[in-house]
Amino acid sequence: MLEVKNVAKSFNLKNLDKGKFSVIRDACFNVNSGECVALIGNSGCGKSTLMRMIYGNYVCAEGEIYIDKENILDLKAIEMSILRKQKMGYVSQFLRVLPRVSTIDLVMEPLLDQFESRARAKDIAETLLSRLNLSSQLWHLSPLTFSGGEQQRVNIAIGFSKDYKLLLLDEPTASLDRENKKIVMDMISEKKEKGSAILGIFHDKEVRDKVCEREIDVSNFSAS
Amino acid sequence: MEQILKAKAINKKFGDVYACNNLSIELYTGEVVGIVGESGSGKSTLLNCLSGSLVPDGGNITYLDRDNNWLDLLSLPEPRKRNLLRTEWAFVHQNPRDGLRMAVSAGGNIGERLMAIGYRNYSQIRAEATEWIEKVEIDAIRLDDKPSIFSGGMQQRLQIAKNLITKPRLIFMDEPTGGLDVSVQARLLDLIRSLVRELGLSVIIVTHDLAVARFMANRLIVMKNGKIVETGLTDQVLDDPQHSYTQLLVSSILKV
Numbered sequence: 076m077l078e079v080k081n082v083a084k085s086f087n088l089k090n091l092d093k094g095k096f097s098v099i100r101d102a103c104f105n106v107n108s109g110e111c112v113a114l115i116g117n118s119g120c121g122k123s124t125l126m127r128m129i130y131g132n133y134v135c136a137e138g139e140i141y142i143d144k145e146n147i148l149d150l151k152a153i154e155m156s157i158l159r160k161q162k163m164g165y166v167s168q169f170l171r172v173l174p175r176v177s178t179i180d181l182v183m184e185p186l187l188d189q190f191e192s193r194a195r196a197k198d199i200a201e202t203l204l205s206r207l208n209l210s211s212q213l214w215h216l217s218p219l220t221f222s223g224g225e226q227q228r229v230n231i232a233i234g235f236s237k238d239y240k241l242l243l244l245d246e247p248t249a250s251l252d253r254e255n256k257k258i259v260m261d262m263i264s265e266k267k268e269k270g271s272a273i274l275g276i277f278h279d280k281e282v283r284d285k286v287c288e289r290e291i292d293v294s295n296f297s298a299s
Numbered sequence: 300m301e302q303i304l305k306a307k308a309i310n311k312k313f314g315d316v317y318a319c320n321n322l323s324i325e326l327y328t329g330e331v332v333g334i335v336g337e338s339g340s341g342k343s344t345l346l347n348c349l350s351g352s353l354v355p356d357g358g359n360i361t362y363l364d365r366d367n368n369w370l371d372l373l374s375l376p377e378p379r380k381r382n383l384l385r386t387e388w389a390f391v392h393q394n395p396r397d398g399l400r401m402a403v404s405a406g407g408n409i410g411e412r413l414m415a416i417g418y419r420n421y422s423q424i425r426a427e428a429t430e431w432i433e434k435v436e437i438d439a440i441r442l443d444d445k446p447s448i449f450s451g452g453m454q455q456r457l458q459i460a461k462n463l464i465t466k467p468r469l470i471f472m473d474e475p476t477g478g479l480d481v482s483v484q485a486r487l488l489d490l491i492r493s494l495v496r497e498l499g500l501s502v503i504i505v506t507h508d509l510a511v512a513r514f515m516a517n518r519l520i521v522m523k524n525g526k527i528v529e530t531g532l533t534d535q536v537l538d539d540p541q542h543s544y545t546q547l548l549v550s551s552i553l554k555v
């Protein structure tokens with residue numbers, strides 16, 4: 076489902092023209108449908124950077140990234156935004172949403188984008204939010220004032236509302252308690268059974284042992 | 300995935316100033332494109348050229364109309380162009396005074412647009428005007444007031460209601476929420492976003508505000524000195540800018 080080939084990444088150094096610094100070199104790996112693969116490695120080694128390149132959030136100037144056999148580096152921006160809507164979910168560590176939009180509307184949004192009916196979208200969203208133990212009193216409020224753990228669960232609900240072929244998870248369980256962590260692990264397992272390919276960053280070894288079939292150490296791709 | 304507007308090699312000079320220097324852009328149906336850049340970089344000039352309110356010195360602009368015909372906008376007869384602006388397009392101006400008739404009541408301003416697309420029934424016009432003025436969070440009892448006595452923010456909201464009520468296919472917006480407080484701004488941006496989704500509208504939005512760009516636009520165009528310096532997915536341009544000017548623009552404001 077996902078194939079990363081000889082990918083490299085460097086950033087321009089801030090403070091004018093000091094050149095570039097390389098983070099990743101020669102990254103190669105793949106993720107098949109129905110499996111969950113963990114990116115591991117020390118802080119700053121480039122796990123999130125690699126994931127963001129796959130999502131098209133960071134520019135990938137070198138290498139190839141195939142999603143469903145299509146090299147995303149050949150796509151125009153408009154094509155990439157369609158590919159995201161159709162095939163790829165991304166749960167980032169932090170929630171970033173428009174103020175004043177209610178939680179339930181935010182979770183319904185990806186479904187409405189795919190022309191689900193409002194009633195069905197609402198149904199799916201409510202089921203997810205209940206499952207993630209978000210009190211229904213919160214559904215009609217913007218999540219921007221929620222606690223860290225609540226915000227993270229809203230983020231997860233948004234990312235899990237559809238059955239994406241590829242799901243990218245950047246520390247989705249970092250600020251969750253045991254009970255909610257267990258629920259998210261179950262949700263990951265269900266997505267795998269439904270055939271999603273999942274790439275995740277989990278600092279929590281217990282989570283990796285439970286849901287991941289393989290680990291990829293990103294520090295092996297370190298450029299330094 | 301279908302194009303709705305194509306502009307090629309647009310040039311516009313004011314004296315020695317190149318406000319638009321060989322600009323090409325394409326817009327797809329259902330897409331929101333944001334244009335950002337510093338003051339004087341040519342954003343409004345580009346928008347005015349695209350929407351036919353300014354004639355470029357050179358270039359080519361085509362638009363796919365409701366009946367699936369590609370129209371050459373630069374050679375389109377003036378009455379047809381005005382008709383497009385009233386029916387298939389909307390233009391939300393930076394200054395609400397440019398988009399409203401100040402001597403006509405708020406309800407009249409909105410009703411006018413409906414009449415232009417064929418509404419004749421007074422009570423129906425009144426009902427829709429009431430619905431829309433409430434959507435932009437203006438109390439319906441203000442329907443018979445003239446916009447000249449509205450606050451700047453209310454005028455801007457009225458202008459947006461007036462433009463969106465006819466459900467145009469293509470919307471040009473120049474700093475549509477510039478003078479509004481953050482909470483009203485968020486409400487309006489969300490309204491525009493739902494309409495884009497429900498009706499498959501296409502939007503070009505010029506803004507100084509990178510937060511507005513992030514929440515509204517699928518794709519971003521960064522302009523400097525009349526040129527496009529960078530374009531790409533909005534979050535990519537903002538989170539991993541490639542051009543040194545964009546890097547400066549992104550880092551010079553608070554994190555969005």
Ligand SMILES: Nc1ncnc2c1ncn2[C@@H]1O[C@H](COP(=O)(O)OP(=O)(O)OP(=O)(O)O)[C@@H](O)[C@H]1O
Binds near residue numbers: 086098116
């Ligand atoms: N937008 C950016 N601009 C410049 N440098 C960046 C950017 N994003 C990441 N980096 C740099 O790339 C390197 C890798 O960062 P990344 O966030 O990928 O690490 P990580 O492996 O996810 O670490 P952690 O486990 O702490 O989250 C770091 O040195 C970071 O400063």
Ligand SMILES: Nc1ncnc2c1ncn2[C@@H]1O[C@H](COP(=O)(O)OP(=O)(O)OP(=O)(O)O)[C@@H](O)[C@H]1O
Binds near residue numbers: 313316336337344
């Ligand atoms: N009618 C005009 N006559 C002369 N010069 C003009 C005219 N309109 C625009 N200009 C010049 O063209 C350049 C681009 O102006 P434009 O209004 O397009 O900028 P902008 O990017 O919209 O800026 P802002 O963010 O301040 O609205 C500026 O240098 C401006 O002074």
Ligand SMILES: [Mg+2]
Binds near residue numbers: 122123
């Ligand atoms: Mg990280």
Ligand SMILES: [Mg+2]
Binds near residue numbers: 342343344393473
């Ligand atoms: Mg302007």
